[in-house]
Amino acid sequence: MSKSLLIISRQAPWAGPSAREALDIALAGGAFDLPIGMLFLDDGVLQLSALQLPARLQQKDLSANLQALPMFGVEALYVSQRSLVERGLPEQPSIIATQPxxxxxxxxxxxxxxxxxTL
Incomplete structure (x- = not known):
């Protein structure tokens, strides 16, 4: 029986490779039908904002990877309500549906x- 895995993503999408690595792990695990959940915490909640303009920072857009999570069986997606509030994001549109x-x-x-x- 497969062990369940929770990936906690704590980094902003433009703060280095951690956000992309967390998504890559989730997508790879989902492709192998592992029971995976993903929690966006601290600056990781910034990955969810639909109002990002990554090209202005000369960064790659993570939205396609985020939107692919459910297609790979990663449907247990969570977000810290406190982190959203602290960053002024509780009412902003999100790229994917998450449970606060x-x-x-x-x-x-x-x-x-x-x-x-935790990445």
Whole structure:
């Protein structure tokens, strides 16, 4: 039986390779039918904003990778409500549908997974 994996993405899409690496791990695991969840936390919530203009920063757009997650079986997508509020994003449109969680719900979520990777 496969162990479940939670990937916690904490980096902004333009802060280095971590955001893309987290998505690559999720997509690869999903392609092999592993039970995967993904949590966007801290600056990782910035990846979800539909109002990004990555070309202005000469960065690659991650939106296609994010939108591909459900197609690869990665449908357990979560976001920290506190992180959204702290960054002024609670009402902004998102690239993908996520379930907002408070801090207590995040702790319970982490406990439900066999393995956790934080990038």
């Amino acid at each position: 969680l408070d801090d207590a719900e995040i702790s319970a979520l982490i406990d439900r997974y066999d393995q956790v990777i």
